[in-house]
Amino acid sequence: MKLTHLQLLLCIFVFITGWQSAAHADTPSKNVRNDQINKPNIIYIMADDLGYGDIGSYGQQKIKTPNLDKLALDGMRFTQHYAGSTVCGPSRASLLTGLHSGHSPIRGNPRWTNSGKPVDLSHQDNTLAKMLKKQGYSTAAIGKWGLSEAAENDHQSMPLAQGFDYFFGVKTHSEAHHYYWHRLFENNQAYLLKQNDYLTNTGIYTHDLFTDKAIDFVNRQKTEQPFFLYLAYTIPHLALTVPEDSKKPYQSLGWPKRAMKTNGHYKNDLEGNTTYAGMVSRMDKDIGKLLNVLKQKGIDENTLVIFTSDNGHEYDNNFFNSNGPLRGKKRDLYEGGIRVPMIAKWPKVIKDNSESAHLSAFWDMMPTFCQISGSINCPKTDGISLLPTLAGKPHQQEKHSYLYWEFNEKQGPIQALRHKQWKLVKFKDKPAELYNLTTDIAESNNVAKQEPKILTAMLAMLSESRSEHPEFTLQKLNPYKKKASKNSNK
Numbered sequence: 001m002k003l004t005h006l007q008l009l010l011c012i013f014v015f016i017t018g019w020q021s022a023a024h025a026d027t028p029s030k031n032v033r034n035d036q037i038n039k040p041n042i043i044y045i046m047a048d049d050l051g052y053g054d055i056g057s058y059g060q061q062k063i064k065t066p067n068l069d070k071l072a073l074d075g076m077r078f079t080q081h082y083a084g085s086t087v088c089g090p091s092r093a094s095l096l097t098g099l100h101s102g103h104s105p106i107r108g109n110p111r112w113t114n115s116g117k118p119v120d121l122s123h124q125d126n127t128l129a130k131m132l133k134k135q136g137y138s139t140a141a142i143g144k145w146g147l148s149e150a151a152e153n154d155h156q157s158m159p160l161a162q163g164f165d166y167f168f169g170v171k172t173h174s175e176a177h178h179y180y181w182h183r184l185f186e187n188n189q190a191y192l193l194k195q196n197d198y199l200t201n202t203g204i205y206t207h208d209l210f211t212d213k214a215i216d217f218v219n220r221q222k223t224e225q226p227f228f229l230y231l232a233y234t235i236p237h238l239a240l241t242v243p244e245d246s247k248k249p250y251q252s253l254g255w256p257k258r259a260m261k262t263n264g265h266y267k268n269d270l271e272g273n274t275t276y277a278g279m280v281s282r283m284d285k286d287i288g289k290l291l292n293v294l295k296q297k298g299i300d301e302n303t304l305v306i307f308t309s310d311n312g313h314e315y316d317n318n319f320f321n322s323n324g325p326l327r328g329k330k331r332d333l334y335e336g337g338i339r340v341p342m343i344a345k346w347p348k349v350i351k352d353n354s355e356s357a358h359l360s361a362f363w364d365m366m367p368t369f370c371q372i373s374g375s376i377n378c379p380k381t382d383g384i385s386l387l388p389t390l391a392g393k394p395h396q397q398e399k400h401s402y403l404y405w406e407f408n409e410k411q412g413p414i415q416a417l418r419h420k421q422w423k424l425v426k427f428k429d430k431p432a433e434l435y436n437l438t439t440d441i442a443e444s445n446n447v448a449k450q451e452p453k454i455l456t457a458m459l460a461m462l463s464e465s466r467s468e469h470p471e472f473t474l475q476k477l478n479p480y481k482k483k484a485s486k487n488s489n490k
Contacts, residue, residue, distance in 0.1 A: 039135070039226045039373055040346065041303040043218075043294075044365070045287060046095075046230075048088065048144060048176075048237040049330055050341070051313030051322030054280060058341045059324050063277045064249070067288030068307060068343065075305075075345030076354045076390065082418070083311045084362035086330055086337035086407050088173060089146050091310040091362065092232070096127045096147070096162070098366025098381030101406050102466030110149045110173060112409050113471040118149035120157035126379040128366055129163025132228045135373035140166040140217045143210045143232035144176045145185075155188050168213040169232070170206070176234050177266060179206050179241050201241045201267055207234060211286040215293050223299065228369070231290075236279040238314060239266035246278035256319070276315050304346040304372065304390075306365075312337040327443040333405055333416035333425055334443050344390060351392050358389050359418065361403050404465040406474070413474040417462050424458045428474060432459060 052058055055065040057072035084094025085101050093099075093106035101107045105125055110118035121127070129139045141159040148157040149172050159167035168186050170176040175183065178198035184191040184206065196203030214231050221227045240260060251274050260268035260275075269275045287307070294300040314330040316322035328334030342360070344350055363383040370378035371385040382404075388396040403418040417424040421438040434448040434455050448455045 038302065039137075040349075041221075041227050041229075041299060042132070042137075042369060042372070043229045043231065043290070043303060043305045044095075045290075045305070045307045046092075046143075046232045047283060047307075047309040048232070048234050049311065049314045050236060050280070050309035051316060051320075051324070051329070052309075052326055052336065052339050052341055053324030054236075054309075054313060054316075054320065054322050055284075055341060057343065060320065062255075062320055063280045065280065065284040067284045067291065071287075071291070071305065071307060071345050072343045073353050074347070075343055075352070076350045076356055078342040078344070078360060079355060079357050080359050081308065081340060081342035082338050082359075082361040082403055082405075083309065083340045085405060086311045086333060087409070088144070088237075088310055089149075090407075092144075092146060093121065095362040095365055096121070096129070097125055098128070098363045098379060098383045100361065100363050100382045100404050100465075102404050103382060105469075106147065107406060107469065107472040108408055112477055114473060114475075114477070115471060117471075119471050120150050120154075121147045121162055123156050123161060125162070126366075127162045128369055129159070129228065129230070131163070131366065131370055131375065131379060132373055133163045133165070135370075135375050136225060137373065138221060138225055138227040139164045139230075140214075140227070141169065141230045141232065142167070142214050142217065143169045143230075144173075144234050145169055145171055145232070146173045146176060149173065158185075158188055160187055164230075166217060169210060170234065177237065177239060179234065179239065180204070181206060184209070198267055201239075201269065205243055207282065207286070210234075211289060214290055218290070218293050218297070223297075226373075232310075233283055235283040236276055236313075236315065238268070240268045240272050240275045240279065240315065242269070242275055242278040242282055246282040247274045248278075249281070250274040250277045258317070258319070272315065273319060276320070301347040304344065304349075306342065306344045308342040309340040311340065325441050331407070331409060331411070333407055333414045335423070335437070335441065338405060338416070346390060349392075350390050354392070356389050356394070358386070358394065358397060359400055359403060359420075360384075360386055360389075361400075402461060402465065404462075406466060406472075408472070408474070408477055412477065415462055415465075415474070417458055417465065419458065419461070422454060422458065424455070424462060426459070426462060428476070434458070 056069040084091035087109050089109045090101050090107050093104050106119050141164045171185050175181050180196045180198045180201050180203045182193050182196040255273050258272035260272045294303050312329045313322035323336040326336035328336035364386050366381045367383045367385040371387050384398050405416045407414050413428045415426045423435045423437050425433040433446045435443045
């Protein structure tokens with residue numbers, strides 16, 4: 001049989017790296033039997049714009065996060081876990097649908113589309129909540145939603161139409177930028193906070209309400225029915241603001257002050273560093289409250305708790321070392337934009353104080369939760385179940401052939417591919433960059449010229465890693481220009 005030039009290159013790459021062929025969707029692992037595990041409750045906690053190095057168990061030295069550090073001591077810390085994207089919307093869509101950003105229905109934040117109009121979830125999309133609800137779970141989404149932007153009164157993309165029995169939180173991205181916003185939603189009804197004024201950061205701190213509602217949801221659950229709680233905090237996303245009691249522990253440490261803008265879109269507090277630290281510590285304290293409720297109810301041992309962040313940090317200017325050793329931050333496809341902390345605790349299943357370097361991503365949650373729930377008809381996704389790793393059987397863990405991302409804002413379009421130790425970053429109309437993350441975690445040494453065969457094969461893989469979408473094509477976007485043109489016609 002005569003091989004084509006591309007086939008020959010791929011064969012060479014298999015020989016060099018032991019690469020196994022990639023499928024559009026990986027199947028859940030069948031090595032751990034579903035009937036060996038009782039259906040656990042699942043609590044998935046997501047911070048917003050928290051960096052890889054922003055909590056103590058990932059190297060943070062200045063911000064105190066005792067409850068998350070204890071969670072890591074009681075569970076497993078993942079060191080090579082990746083978000084769905086480098087910004088909020090597509091990252092959350094990837095989590096909920098189990099699809100990476102080359103296949104997801106939402107691949108960018110609201111205005112970053114070909115038409116300039118937002119794309120939301122539809123009734124046709126499979127979600128974690130729909131899948132778990134079929135398995136008998138009670139389901140709730142609390143906090144930031146951000147996947148229902150297109151129409152004010154269109155409920156098909158709201159949580160209740162996406163498999164959640166209960167929703168409390170912020171509907172859109174822009175509303176989530178303000179911690180004293182006056183309108184939240186409870187289910188599909190507006191929940192008004194008339195005393196709140198986001199212009200002056202006064203009233204009820206909405207983050208506190210998310211914690212209260214999460215605890216209330218857990219307390220209302222019956223022991224005979226498992227539950228799934230998706231708790232999507234808005235901390236520490238801009239605007240930077242937090243009640244004074246959370247800043248106080250940091251105000252006498254002699255830290256340099258960072259003046260913040262207070263009159264733009266984000267209504268920040270005057271000083272940034274103590275505010276940022278206070279926000280992260282407040283979230284940590286509230287996670288501790290929620291974990292204590294699990295113990296009080298006697299359901300701690302049958303609850304899987306996962307903590308992560310939706311993408312890399314945005315605030316830090318190297319004072320907190322929010323990146324850890326990584327390059328880049330939010331809106332980059334370098335490691336600092338997409339590699340995120342993930343801690344998983346599940347007593348009697350996950351070994352205490354354990355660590356995993358398994359390559360994993362948001363789109364793995366769908367097959368993982370599907371297998372944990374006992375389903376035998378899991379949706380087709382881009383993910384692989386992490387249950388073998390969680391259960392301490394890494395030798396049984398199936399591995400990804402690759403992980404893929406695409407992103408298209410000001411610097412875009414950008415694509416990235418991770419395979420084993422290799423990381424490819426491709427800006428449109430620019431030479432591709434190749435990094436060996438085993439020896440160069442900071443992505444400081446581009447080895448594209450030194451490894452031409454690997455580069456060529458990974459570029460070929462890149463071209464096959466996405467499906468077409470009319471709103472998310474790999475062309476330059478300028479939503480600001482579209483907006484100005486629209487206004488000029490009025």
